[in-house]
Amino acid sequence: MKKFVLLFVLLLTLLLLTSCFKLSYAVLTLTVNPVGDIPAGTEVTFSWGLTSQDELIAEDYTLHIGTVEVPLGDSTSYATTLETGDYEVWVTANFQTRTGVFNKGPASTESNHESFRVYSSGIDFLNAENEYATDKVTIEWEPVDGLTHSYIYSLDGAAGVETADCSATFSGLSDGWHTLSVKIAESGELPATFDFRVDTTGPSPMIYGSDRTAANLADGDIRPFGRYAYIGWEFNEPVSTVEIRFRDAEDLSVWLTDWIPWDPTVSGMLVNDELVTLYTPDGIAYLDHIFEIGHSYLIYVSGYDELGNWGYGYMTFRFDERYDNSEKPEIYYFPNTITPASTDASGTMEIYVVAPNVRDYALEDIHDYYEPDTARDANLMYIQTTLSFDNGLEVEDVSFPDFMDDMKDLSGYVADEGEVTLCRGFVNGEDEPEAQGDVLAVITLKFGVDMNGESPVIAIDNNYFIRDSNNRVIDGIVVDNFGYYVNIPAPEAAGM
Amino acid sequence: MASALFAGSLIDEATQRAAEINSKIAELGLPWKAGVSEVLEEYEAAGISSLDSLINKWAGTRDLPEKARKDMHNYFFNDSATTRDAQLYSTEFLYFAMFDTPLPSSFIQIHTPVRDQGFHGTCWAFATVASFESALQVQKDGLTGEATIFPWKLEEDNYDLSEQFVAFHDIDWDIYSESWYDPLQSDAIIQDSNMDVGGNQHFSTYNSIRYGIPQESDFPYSTFDLNPWISWNPTNNSWEENLIRSTKTVGIYYGDELSWMNFPYQMYINSIKEAIIKFGALGVSFSVPADFNYYVGGIYIPTTNQLTGGHAVTLVGWLDMDAVKELGWVSSDATSVEVYDPFTGLTWYATEFWVIKNSWSPYWGWNGYYVVPMVSEELYDISATYGFGITPWMIEYRMMYVPLFEENYALTEDIDFNDDGDVDEADYQLLMDHMFTYDSDYDISIPRDGYVDHEDVTRFLMIWNDAD
Numbered sequence: 001m002k003k004f005v006l007l008f009v010l011l012l013t014l015l016l017l018t019s020c021f022k023l024s025y026a027v028l029t030l031t032v033n034p035v036g037d038i039p040a041g042t043e044v045t046f047s048w049g050l051t052s053q054d055e056l057i058a059e060d061y062t063l064h065i066g067t068v069e070v071p072l073g074d075s076t077s078y079a080t081t082l083e084t085g086d087y088e089v090w091v092t093a094n095f096q097t098r099t100g101v102f103n104k105g106p107a108s109t110e111s112n113h114e115s116f117r118v119y120s121s122g123i124d125f126l127n128a129e130n131e132y133a134t135d136k137v138t139i140e141w142e143p144v145d146g147l148t149h150s151y152i153y154s155l156d157g158a159a160g161v162e163t164a165d166c167s168a169t170f171s172g173l174s175d176g177w178h179t180l181s182v183k184i185a186e187s188g189e190l191p192a193t194f195d196f197r198v199d200t201t202g203p204s205p206m207i208y209g210s211d212r213t214a215a216n217l218a219d220g221d222i223r224p225f226g227r228y229a230y231i232g233w234e235f236n237e238p239v240s241t242v243e244i245r246f247r248d249a250e251d252l253s254v255w256l257t258d259w260i261p262w263d264p265t266v267s268g269m270l271v272n273d274e275l276v277t278l279y280t281p282d283g284i285a286y287l288d289h290i291f292e293i294g295h296s297y298l299i300y301v302s303g304y305d306e307l308g309n310w311g312y313g314y315m316t317f318r319f320d321e322r323y324d325n326s327e328k329p330e331i332y333y334f335p336n337t338i339t340p341a342s343t344d345a346s347g348t349m350e351i352y353v354v355a356p357n358v359r360d361y362a363l364e365d366i367h368d369y370y371e372p373d374t375a376r377d378a379n380l381m382y383i384q385t386t387l388s389f390d391n392g393l394e395v396e397d398v399s400f401p402d403f404m405d406d407m408k409d410l411s412g413y414v415a416d417e418g419e420v421t422l423c424r425g426f427v428n429g430e431d432e433p434e435a436q437g438d439v440l441a442v443i444t445l446k447f448g449v450d451m452n453g454e455s456p457v458i459a460i461d462n463n464y465f466i467r468d469s470n471n472r473v474i475d476g477i478v479v480d481n482f483g484y485y486v487n488i489p490a491p492e493a494a495g496m
Numbered sequence: 497m498a499s500a501l502f503a504g505s506l507i508d509e510a511t512q513r514a515a516e517i518n519s520k521i522a523e524l525g526l527p528w529k530a531g532v533s534e535v536l537e538e539y540e541a542a543g544i545s546s547l548d549s550l551i552n553k554w555a556g557t558r559d560l561p562e563k564a565r566k567d568m569h570n571y572f573f574n575d576s577a578t579t580r581d582a583q584l585y586s587t588e589f590l591y592f593a594m595f596d597t598p599l600p601s602s603f604i605q606i607h608t609p610v611r612d613q614g615f616h617g618t619c620w621a622f623a624t625v626a627s628f629e630s631a632l633q634v635q636k637d638g639l640t641g642e643a644t645i646f647p648w649k650l651e652e653d654n655y656d657l658s659e660q661f662v663a664f665h666d667i668d669w670d671i672y673s674e675s676w677y678d679p680l681q682s683d684a685i686i687q688d689s690n691m692d693v694g695g696n697q698h699f700s701t702y703n704s705i706r707y708g709i710p711q712e713s714d715f716p717y718s719t720f721d722l723n724p725w726i727s728w729n730p731t732n733n734s735w736e737e738n739l740i741r742s743t744k745t746v747g748i749y750y751g752d753e754l755s756w757m758n759f760p761y762q763m764y765i766n767s768i769k770e771a772i773i774k775f776g777a778l779g780v781s782f783s784v785p786a787d788f789n790y791y792v793g794g795i796y797i798p799t800t801n802q803l804t805g806g807h808a809v810t811l812v813g814w815l816d817m818d819a820v821k822e823l824g825w826v827s828s829d830a831t832s833v834e835v836y837d838p839f840t841g842l843t844w845y846a847t848e849f850w851v852i853k854n855s856w857s858p859y860w861g862w863n864g865y866y867v868v869p870m871v872s873e874e875l876y877d878i879s880a881t882y883g884f885g886i887t888p889w890m891i892e893y894r895m896m897y898v899p900l901f902e903e904n905y906a907l908t909e910d911i912d913f914n915d916d917g918d919v920d921e922a923d924y925q926l927l928m929d930h931m932f933t934y935d936s937d938y939d940i941s942i943p944r945d946g947y948v949d950h951e952d953v954t955r956f957l958m959i960w961n962d963a964d
Contacts, residue, residue, distance in 0.1 A: 210668045210689060226687035230670035270671060275680040286680055381957055384950045410921060410957065412928030423928060423950075425957045462582040462683060465950040471743055471902050471958055473587045475706040481582075481682035 026052035030091050030111035037117040037186050040084045040145065044118070046091070047077040048111055054097030054104060062092045082118045084145035089114050120145035121187035130196040133307035139180050139194055140167040150185040157181075173198045202311020203303045205233040209317060222317035227293050229317050232268030239264055239303035246287075249296035249316045256290050256297070264303070271299075273319055293321045293328075322361075322476055329361035330354075331385060331440070332480035333460055340491045346446040347488065348396065351458065353387060353422065353440045355477075358466075359404055362474050378468040380404065381426055385464045385479070387443060388419040390456035395420045396446040402434035413441070419461065453490040459483035506540040507532060509547045514790040520799040527825045527833060528794025530787060534859035535612070542720040544615055551789055554856060555805025556617025557781045558669065558694040559894075561676055581686045584702045589900070589951065591746045591943060592759075593766035597773055604650045604813035604851060605641035606633045607777045610864030611659065612857035614719030616726065620695040621663035622855035623779040623808035627898050628704055628742065629655040630810070631776035635904045640773070645819045647812055647851050647865050648858075657740065658715035663726045665703045666695040690726045697779045697808060701745040701897045708739035742899030744951075746775050746943065751871060751892030755880040761873040764892075771898055772813060774943065777853070778896040781808040783888035785838075793862045794825050795849055795869060798889055801838040810853040811891060814870060817847055825867075835869050839887040844875040850891060902942050907962040909940040909955065919960060927956055 030048045038044055050059055063070040063078050066087055072078055090113040096105035122144030143149050143166075152160040153168050156178050161168070162185055170178075175198050183191035209222035209231040222229050242262040248254035266279040276287040291297060295318065302312035323329065333353045341347030362380040398420060400411035408429030414421040422441045462481050466474045510532045517530035536550075544550055607630040613622050632655055633639045641650050668689035675685040686699060714735035718727055748771055754764050772778060784807045785798035817833075820826050826833055832845035846869030858864035871892045879885035886892050912919050913926040930938040930948050940959075941951035 210671055210687070224668065224671070224687060225689065226668075228668075228671050228675070228685050228687050230668065230674050232670070268670070268674065270674045270678050270681070270685075272685075277678045277680045284679060381961075382950070382954050384953070410924045410960075412925055414928060414931045416932075421931070423931070423953055425924070425953065427957050427960045429960075463586075464582060465586045465954070466583070467954050469958070469961060471954045472705055472741065473583055473702075475583060477583070479582070 025054070026050045026056065026093075026095055026097065026107070026109055028091055028093050028109045028111040030089065030114055032089065032114045032116060037119055038082070039187065039189065040118055040120040041081060042118075043079050043081050045077060045079040046089060048091045048093075049076060050093055050095060050109070052095075052097050054099045056095055057098050057103065058094075058096040058106070060094040064090050064092065084118050084120050084147065086117050086147070087115065089116075117147065119143075119147055119149070119184065119186070121184050121189035123151075123182050123184070123192040125182075125192070125194045127194070127196070130194070131307055132196065132198050133200060133309055135173040135198055135200055136169070136171045137173060137196065137198065138167055138169040139196070141182055141192075141194075142166055143184060151182055152185050152191075153180060153182040154191070155180050175199055175201055199237075199305065199307050199309060202309040203235040203237050203239050203305045204311050205235050205301045205303065205313040207231065207233045207299065207301055207313050207315040209315065222299075222315055224317075224319065227319040227321045228270060228272045229319065230268060230270055231299055231315070231317060233301045233313070234267065235303055235305075237305050240306050241304040243302050244269075245300040245302075246290070247298040247300065247314075249298045249318075257287070259302070260285075262301075271317065273325060291319065293319045293324045295319075323357070327357050327361070329357040329477045330480065331358065331383075331460065331464070331477060333387060333458065335458075335486050336442075338486070338488055340452045340489055341447055341449040342491060343449065346396075346448060347451060349393070349445045349447070349486065349488070351387065351443040351445060353385065353443065353460070354438050355383065355403070355440045356438045358383070358474075358477055359436070359438075361477065362468055378470050378472070379407075379426070380466070380474060381469040381471070382465065382467040383424045383440060384421065384466075385440070386419050386421040386461035387458065388461050388483075389445065389458045391418065392451045392454065393445045393447050393456055393458075395443065397444040398422065399442045400424060401439045401442065402432045402436050403438075403440060404431075405436040406431050408432070411441075447488070451488050453488060455485040455487045457483040458486050505545045506536055506547055506550070510536055510790065513547075517787045517790050517799060520787070524799060524836065526794075526797050526799065527820075528796050529792050530790035531792035532790070533792065533856070533861065535857040538612075538857070538859075539615065539720075542615065543722075544720075550615065551784075551804050553615050553617050554613070554619065554789065555784045555807045556613070556619045556692075556694040557806035557808040558620075558696055559806055560696060560698060561673060581684045584686060584698070586950075587702055587705050587744045588747045589744050589941075589943070589945070590749055591767055591771050592945065593763050593770050594944065594946075595766060597770045599766065599769045599773070600643045601816040602643045602645070602814060602819045603641055603769070603773065604644050604647045605630060605772050605777050606639045606650050606652050607641075607647075607810065607812050607853060608633075608655055609651045609653050610648075610853055610858040611717075611855050612719060613659070613855045614717070615722060616663065616692050616719075617694045618659060618663040618692070618726070619855055620697055620700055620781070620808040621659045623781070623810050624662050624697050624700040624704060624897075625657050625659045625709060626810040626853060626855070627777050627779040628709060628740075629657060630812070631742070631899045631901065632740070634774075634776040635901045641813060645815065645822050647853065648863050650812070656712040657709045658712045658717070660712075660717045660726065660729065661707075661710050661715040662700050662703065663692070663695070664690045664728055665700070665707060666690060666693065666726070667699050669693060690728070692724055692726050694806070697781065697897050698895070701742075701779070701899060704742045704899050705744065706741075708741035710735045710740075711738045714738060743902035744900050746771055746898050746900050748778065748896040750895055751876070751890075752879050752884075752886040755876050755886070756883060758880060761876040764876065765870070768811070768896065769814065771896070772811065775898040775900060777813075778811040778898045779808060780811045780852070780891040780896045781806060781894050782891050783807075783893075785889050788889075791861050791866050795820060795833055795846075795867050797835055797869065798838055803888070809855065809891075811850055811896065812853050812865075813851045815849045815851055815867065820849060820867070833869060837887055839889065840884060842875070842878065842885060844872050844878075844885075846870060846872055852891070900942065902958075905942045907955075907959045909959060911940065911956050911959050913938065919963065924956065927953060 028050045033045045059074050061072045091111040094108045123141050126140040150164045152162050154160045177197050180194045181191035210224035210229045242264045243259040245259050246256040261280050263279040273291045278285040298314050300314045336350040336352050338349045395415040398413045404426045407426040410425035412423045514530040668687045671687050675681045784804045786802040832847050836843045848870040849867050875885050913923045938948045940955045
């Protein structure tokens with residue numbers, strides 16, 4: 001028995017030494033191309049080789065990509081594209097070799113393990129807005145692939161800064177547009193960019209208005225040739241809120257108004273020394289007689305831009321006319337006395353039509369200082385106006401107080417339904433003994449009981465004629481053509 | 497007229513455009529020619545190189561807003577006006593034919609020579625002054641025109657008034673426009689501005705009354721200063737002493753609206769002709785078709801419906817078919833001239849033609865003038881029936897104006913209405929009793945219009961003062 005065992009061992013040793021009973025031995029080497037972290041979408045080629053001092057006669061490979069096994073038979077390479085992520089890859093092989101006449105194996109072996117990352121270069125910026133009313137801005141981002149990266153960013157083309165954070169904060173930014181470029185540090189792709197605007201400055205209005213530009217009649221501010229001015233403005237950026245305000249330019253301590261909310265869609269207004277229309281966000285309002293002719297004022301126009309920055313501008317303006325407010329030639333009416341109707345008698349309403357300063361306006365040579373106005377008038381010769389009134393009223397009487405000393409009055413009227421036309425002529429001849437006054441006419445209207453408590457509208461018509469003794473128009477007289485409600489009290493209220 | 501012109505960008509461009517228009521004229525068989533006027537040499541020498549900017553300046557009349565036109569209608573044809581420039585309206589006197597004047601078949605009224613507005617949008621000032629000067633010749637000097645086929649034969653250079661001054665007194669269009677829509681303004685506001693932005697004779701004729709017009713030598717026209725405003729440039733301190741003022745403005749109402757209101761055609765046409773004969777050349781206006789600037793002769797009919805702006809000119813007279821035949825513009829056997837209107841697509845036939853003095857120098861057009869078809873009765877009736885037909889390129893589409901100088905009309909009307917030998921309050925009261933009636937006994941206004949109103953009352957007062 002001992003001899004048998006010894007003979008077996010000697011035989012085995014002889015076989016091993018003659019390589020006819022050696023175990024198969026080979027080295028399996030894996031290479032990955034490209035090397036290193038791989039951008040998503042790039043084809044990855046895995047190549048391997050099995051080297052042995054013996055002749056390989058059979059090989060069967062399996063590629064391991066993480067937990068995924070890819071049997072590949074005797075192929076020695078495999079190309080694919082991979083999703084983003086971290087990978088460990090190796091190859092296993094089952095093989096057989098031959099030495100001389102003796103086959104060895106089958107045996108198996110495993111290659112080196114290779115680790116790499118497939119990544120995406122995409123970056124998503126997380127800031128919800130790109131406009132800031134501050135000079136300190138933080139911009140955040142995240143990688144599309146969700147992996148941990150380091151980044152290189154650059155603001156407005158400055159040198160790149162590397163960071164492991166997914167944000168960058170900038171201070172002291174100037175107003176205007178900026179561009180932040182961010183890339184994954186290892187990426188060879190172009191960086192993603194984020195454009196944002198910094199605006200810390202409020203809107204600025206350019207204010208302009210009616211003006212004379214020649215003959216030294218204007219000095220850059222709003223100086224219209226008359227008592228009206230159109231003032232307009234344009235902001236240098238969109239505004240969400242607008243306000244205006246008026247100030248006395250000759251006494252800066254005096255503000256005529258507080259800030260008045262203004263409809264931002266309306267970019268101008270008509271100002272004058274009487275009623276000024278205000279276009280507010282809540283509707284139309286008005287200023288009543290706050291400006292005087294011959295006085296300088298300031299208009300301030302302010303606005304908030306869409307980021308909440310506030311800015312304003314101002315401009316002086318001044319009305320000029322051939323008269324100041326105290327000398328303004330006007331024609332208007334007012335109700336003097338109103339007696340309600342009773343069952344026994346008609347009610348009456350006494351209307352005074354007055355024309356202050358009209359007579360003197362034509363007579364006085366008040367235009368000398370006011371070049372280039374060359375309107376020269378002769379004496380006042382004729383005034384014709386029409387008073388119109390609602391149904392329910394009718395003319396009972398019209399009287400004409402003396403209006404011009406040293407001239408003879410030729411006065412008359414024409415009454416029709418709903419109106420009475422006053423015709424006052426002033427001609428050469430004997431003056432009436434009465435002293436002159438500013439009342440053009442006293443109109444007595446009568447009405448019935450059905451008008452008690454009512455508010456009929458009465459107005460001086462737009463059809464009026466004012467002529468001098470050469471039959472030329474006397475220009476510049478202000479006639480109030482508005483219709484006004486005139487309240488007729490009920491008898492109880494009138495103490496009847 | 498064609499001329500040998502030196503090469504330049506302005507001339508080159510105009511030459512090319514004129515050639516295109518002549519091709520269109522030939523295609524349509526129209527009786528006018530396009531060319532490049534010698535006046536463009538002057539503009540090119542002054543440094544103007546953009547033809548479009550020149551055309552823009554030449555067309556310097558701005559239309560009144562539609563609301564103004566509607567309210568003017570209300571003013572004249574209802575009892576009340578709704579606008580605040582009521583004082584302006586109070587000086588306008590609508591004239592309707594009295595059929596008291598012989599009307600020749602062709603007639604050119606006396607007028608002053610063709611002027612040149614240069615590189616400013618001041619056509620409206622030139623039309624105002626041209627009409628003003630002709631009105632002085634007719635009303636003050638007693639001159640009159642005659643039947644002739646050449647309008648320049650009736651040029652009389654005895655008045656030269658200042659278009660610069662008239663143009664200086666343009667209105668502030670921002671204030672005017674804004675006041676139309678301001679709910680707190682019961683009237684449109686008229687206020688001066690001297691910006692060179694175009695104007696309208698509605699205002700300049702009013703200014704002729706309140707401001708007057710000085711001499712050209714006292715306020716010379718600045719043709720090529722390229723400023724965006726009109727300068728104040730009196731040459732002497734006593735310029736005001738030579739101001740001439742009109743008294744009121746005679747107006748011929750919009751032809752298309754008159755047709756809609758069923759005013760007869762002959763009433764409308766005779767209103768224009770009578771006004772020319774009685775008062776002088778009329779200031780008129782029209783929208784300018786894009787080919788108009790190239791007119792060099794003939795009867796102008798647009799080949800295009802593209803417009804380049806509004807323009808004011810002076811209507812000096814009219815021609816009949818015999819006259820245009822004599823000028824060689826139509827064949828000797830023609831009985832009318834076919835007018836195809838590219839704006840409406842209508843074709844109508846004209847037998848009379850307006851002669852118009854332009855303000856682009858005597859080297860433009862037909863020695864500074866041009867001729868257009870007069871609206872026919874057929875077209876007028878189409879307008880009356882269907883509400884369209886008279887189109888913006890026609891002068892009948894807008895108001896026409898001529899100033900009236902009342903001091904030249906002797907105060908001779910009899911105002912002793914009760915024939916008691918005295919003129920006193922009783923006569924005035926009779927006049928009051930007949931206000932707003934058509935009683936011709938009390939129609940003493942200048943001009944007479946068959947209606948008794950403020951014009952008759954003021955005439956009464958003037959006669960009273962004159963007799964005193």
